[in-house]
Amino acid sequence: MTDDVRSRAQRITTVIFDVDGVLTDGSIVIDSTGGEIKRFNVYDGTGIKYLSRAGFRVVFVSGRQSAAVAARAKDLSVTDIYQGYRDKIKAYEDLKRLYVLGDEEIAYVGDDLPDIPVMRRAGLAAAVANARDEVKALAQYVTSAAGGKGAAREFAEWLLGATGRWEGIMARYAPGAGEGSA
Numbered sequence: 001m002t003d004d005v006r007s008r009a010q011r012i013t014t015v016i017f018d019v020d021g022v023l024t025d026g027s028i029v030i031d032s033t034g035g036e037i038k039r040f041n042v043y044d045g046t047g048i049k050y051l052s053r054a055g056f057r058v059v060f061v062s063g064r065q066s067a068a069v070a071a072r073a074k075d076l077s078v079t080d081i082y083q084g085y086r087d088k089i090k091a092y093e094d095l096k097r098l099y100v101l102g103d104e105e106i107a108y109v110g111d112d113l114p115d116i117p118v119m120r121r122a123g124l125a126a127a128v129a130n131a132r133d134e135v136k137a138l139a140q141y142v143t144s145a146a147g148g149k150g151a152a153r154e155f156a157e158w159l160l161g162a163t164g165r166w167e168g169i170m171a172r173y174a175p176g177a178g179e180g181s182a
Helices: 003-010 042-053 067-075 088-099 113-121 133-138 151-162 166-173
Strands: 014-018 057-061 080-082 106-110 124-127
Touching (some): 003 124, 003 151, 014 088, 014 151, 042 151, 042 166, 057 067, 057 088, 080 088, 088 106, 088 113, 106 113, 106 151
Parallel strands (some): 014 057, 014 106
Protein backbone atom coordinates (compact mmCIF):
# COMPACT_ATOMS: atom_id res chain seq x y z
CA MET A 1 0.00 0.00 0.00
CA THR A 2 1.38 3.39 -0.94
CA ASP A 3 1.75 6.18 1.61
CA ASP A 4 -0.92 8.16 -0.27
CA VAL A 5 -3.47 5.34 -0.02
CA ARG A 6 -2.64 4.72 3.66
CA SER A 7 -3.04 8.45 4.34
CA ARG A 8 -6.39 8.49 2.53
CA ALA A 9 -7.59 5.48 4.55
CA GLN A 10 -6.65 7.16 7.86
CA ARG A 11 -9.09 10.03 7.22
CA ILE A 12 -12.14 7.86 6.42
CA THR A 13 -15.15 8.01 8.77
CA THR A 14 -17.87 6.98 6.31
CA VAL A 15 -18.04 4.14 3.79
CA ILE A 16 -20.58 4.26 0.99
CA PHE A 17 -21.40 1.05 -0.86
CA ASP A 18 -23.17 0.98 -4.18
CA VAL A 19 -25.68 -1.89 -4.06
CA ASP A 20 -26.24 -3.57 -7.44
CA GLY A 21 -22.93 -5.00 -8.62
CA VAL A 22 -21.12 -4.34 -5.32
CA LEU A 23 -23.28 -5.81 -2.54
CA THR A 24 -24.95 -8.10 -5.09
CA ASP A 25 -23.61 -9.76 -8.22
CA GLY A 26 -25.76 -7.39 -10.26
CA SER A 27 -28.49 -9.94 -10.97
CA ILE A 28 -32.10 -8.98 -10.41
CA VAL A 29 -34.71 -11.71 -10.25
CA ILE A 30 -38.31 -10.70 -10.81
CA ASP A 31 -40.85 -13.14 -9.36
CA SER A 32 -44.28 -13.89 -10.86
CA THR A 33 -45.89 -11.09 -8.85
CA GLY A 34 -43.37 -8.53 -10.10
CA GLY A 35 -41.46 -8.53 -6.83
CA GLU A 36 -37.71 -8.08 -6.96
CA ILE A 37 -35.32 -10.59 -5.42
CA LYS A 38 -31.67 -9.77 -4.73
CA ARG A 39 -28.98 -12.09 -3.51
CA PHE A 40 -26.64 -10.74 -0.80
CA ASN A 41 -23.47 -12.38 0.49
CA VAL A 42 -23.30 -13.20 4.21
CA TYR A 43 -19.55 -12.50 4.30
CA ASP A 44 -20.14 -9.02 2.91
CA GLY A 45 -22.70 -8.45 5.65
CA THR A 46 -20.19 -9.50 8.27
CA GLY A 47 -17.66 -7.05 6.86
CA ILE A 48 -20.24 -4.28 7.04
CA LYS A 49 -20.94 -5.16 10.67
CA TYR A 50 -17.19 -5.02 11.40
CA LEU A 51 -16.98 -1.53 9.89
CA SER A 52 -19.88 -0.35 12.04
CA ARG A 53 -18.42 -1.98 15.15
CA ALA A 54 -15.12 -0.18 14.49
CA GLY A 55 -16.89 3.19 14.36
CA PHE A 56 -17.33 3.74 10.63
CA ARG A 57 -20.64 5.06 9.33
CA VAL A 58 -21.90 2.70 6.59
CA VAL A 59 -24.18 3.94 3.82
CA PHE A 60 -25.96 2.19 0.94
CA VAL A 61 -26.60 4.07 -2.32
CA SER A 62 -28.63 2.63 -5.18
CA GLY A 63 -30.03 3.97 -8.39
CA ARG A 64 -32.99 1.64 -7.95
CA GLN A 65 -35.73 1.35 -5.30
CA SER A 66 -35.96 -2.08 -3.70
CA ALA A 67 -37.64 -3.46 -0.61
CA ALA A 68 -34.89 -6.12 -0.55
CA VAL A 69 -32.23 -3.42 -0.10
CA ALA A 70 -34.20 -1.81 2.73
CA ALA A 71 -34.59 -5.21 4.40
CA ARG A 72 -30.87 -6.01 4.06
CA ALA A 73 -29.91 -2.59 5.43
CA LYS A 74 -32.21 -3.10 8.41
CA ASP A 75 -30.72 -6.55 9.02
CA LEU A 76 -27.24 -5.00 9.12
CA SER A 77 -28.32 -1.93 11.17
CA VAL A 78 -27.45 0.38 8.28
CA THR A 79 -29.68 3.42 8.74
CA ASP A 80 -28.40 5.63 5.93
CA ILE A 81 -29.91 4.29 2.71
CA TYR A 82 -30.26 6.33 -0.45
CA GLN A 83 -32.44 4.51 -2.98
CA GLY A 84 -33.71 5.76 -6.32
CA TYR A 85 -30.71 8.04 -6.80
CA ARG A 86 -29.75 7.51 -10.43
CA ASP A 87 -27.60 10.64 -10.00
CA LYS A 88 -25.49 9.31 -7.13
CA ILE A 89 -23.66 12.59 -6.63
CA LYS A 90 -26.95 14.01 -5.28
CA ALA A 91 -27.07 11.29 -2.61
CA TYR A 92 -23.39 11.97 -1.86
CA GLU A 93 -24.03 15.70 -1.41
CA ASP A 94 -27.11 15.04 0.76
CA LEU A 95 -25.04 12.75 3.00
CA LYS A 96 -22.20 15.28 3.25
CA ARG A 97 -24.64 18.00 4.32
CA LEU A 98 -26.44 15.76 6.82
CA TYR A 99 -23.25 14.79 8.66
CA VAL A 100 -21.08 17.81 7.77
CA LEU A 101 -18.49 15.63 6.04
CA GLY A 102 -15.56 16.56 3.86
CA ASP A 103 -14.75 14.54 0.75
CA GLU A 104 -11.60 13.23 2.44
CA GLU A 105 -13.73 11.49 5.12
CA ILE A 106 -15.65 9.36 2.63
CA ALA A 107 -14.77 6.06 0.96
CA TYR A 108 -16.91 4.90 -1.95
CA VAL A 109 -17.07 1.37 -3.35
CA GLY A 110 -18.48 1.11 -6.87
CA ASP A 111 -18.57 -0.95 -10.02
CA ASP A 112 -20.20 0.90 -12.90
CA LEU A 113 -20.23 4.18 -14.80
CA PRO A 114 -22.86 5.94 -12.60
CA ASP A 115 -20.39 5.55 -9.70
CA ILE A 116 -17.65 7.57 -11.41
CA PRO A 117 -18.77 11.08 -10.35
CA VAL A 118 -18.77 10.06 -6.67
CA MET A 119 -15.51 8.13 -6.96
CA ARG A 120 -13.84 11.27 -8.36
CA ARG A 121 -14.91 13.23 -5.28
CA ALA A 122 -14.51 10.71 -2.47
CA GLY A 123 -11.34 10.69 -0.41
CA LEU A 124 -10.87 6.97 -1.10
CA ALA A 125 -12.31 5.21 -4.13
CA ALA A 126 -12.57 1.45 -4.38
CA ALA A 127 -13.82 -0.84 -7.12
CA VAL A 128 -14.84 -4.49 -7.15
CA ALA A 129 -12.86 -6.93 -9.29
CA ASN A 130 -15.51 -7.16 -11.99
CA ALA A 131 -16.08 -3.39 -12.21
CA ARG A 132 -15.86 -1.57 -15.50
CA ASP A 133 -12.28 -0.76 -16.50
CA GLU A 134 -13.10 2.96 -16.34
CA VAL A 135 -14.15 2.53 -12.71
CA LYS A 136 -11.11 0.47 -11.74
CA ALA A 137 -8.86 3.13 -13.29
CA LEU A 138 -10.17 5.68 -10.75
CA ALA A 139 -9.86 3.41 -7.71
CA GLN A 140 -7.08 3.55 -5.15
CA TYR A 141 -8.11 0.02 -4.13
CA VAL A 142 -9.49 -2.78 -6.33
CA THR A 143 -10.76 -5.93 -4.66
CA SER A 144 -9.77 -9.37 -5.88
CA ALA A 145 -13.34 -10.56 -5.19
CA ALA A 146 -16.23 -9.80 -7.51
CA GLY A 147 -19.28 -7.80 -6.46
CA GLY A 148 -21.68 -9.89 -4.38
CA LYS A 149 -18.96 -12.49 -3.87
CA GLY A 150 -17.11 -11.11 -0.86
CA ALA A 151 -15.81 -7.81 -2.28
CA ALA A 152 -17.42 -5.69 0.47
CA ARG A 153 -15.90 -7.96 3.14
CA GLU A 154 -12.50 -7.74 1.47
CA PHE A 155 -12.65 -3.95 1.34
CA ALA A 156 -13.87 -3.76 4.95
CA GLU A 157 -11.03 -5.92 6.22
CA TRP A 158 -8.51 -3.97 4.15
CA LEU A 159 -9.75 -0.63 5.53
CA LEU A 160 -9.81 -1.95 9.09
CA GLY A 161 -6.22 -3.15 8.67
CA ALA A 162 -5.09 0.08 7.02
CA THR A 163 -6.52 2.11 9.90
CA GLY A 164 -5.21 -0.15 12.68
CA ARG A 165 -8.67 -1.33 13.71
CA TRP A 166 -8.47 -4.97 12.65
CA GLU A 167 -6.93 -5.99 15.97
CA GLY A 168 -9.99 -4.64 17.77
CA ILE A 169 -12.23 -6.83 15.65
CA MET A 170 -10.03 -9.88 16.17
CA ALA A 171 -9.88 -9.34 19.94
CA ARG A 172 -13.57 -10.20 20.15
CA TYR A 173 -13.01 -13.60 18.59
CA ALA A 174 -9.45 -14.51 19.52
CA PRO A 175 -8.13 -12.44 22.42
CA GLY A 176 -4.46 -11.74 21.84
CA ALA A 177 -4.66 -12.40 18.09
CA GLY A 178 -3.14 -9.74 15.92
CA GLU A 179 -1.09 -8.21 18.72
CA GLY A 180 2.28 -7.10 17.47
CA SER A 181 1.30 -7.40 13.81
CA ALA A 182 1.64 -4.55 11.37
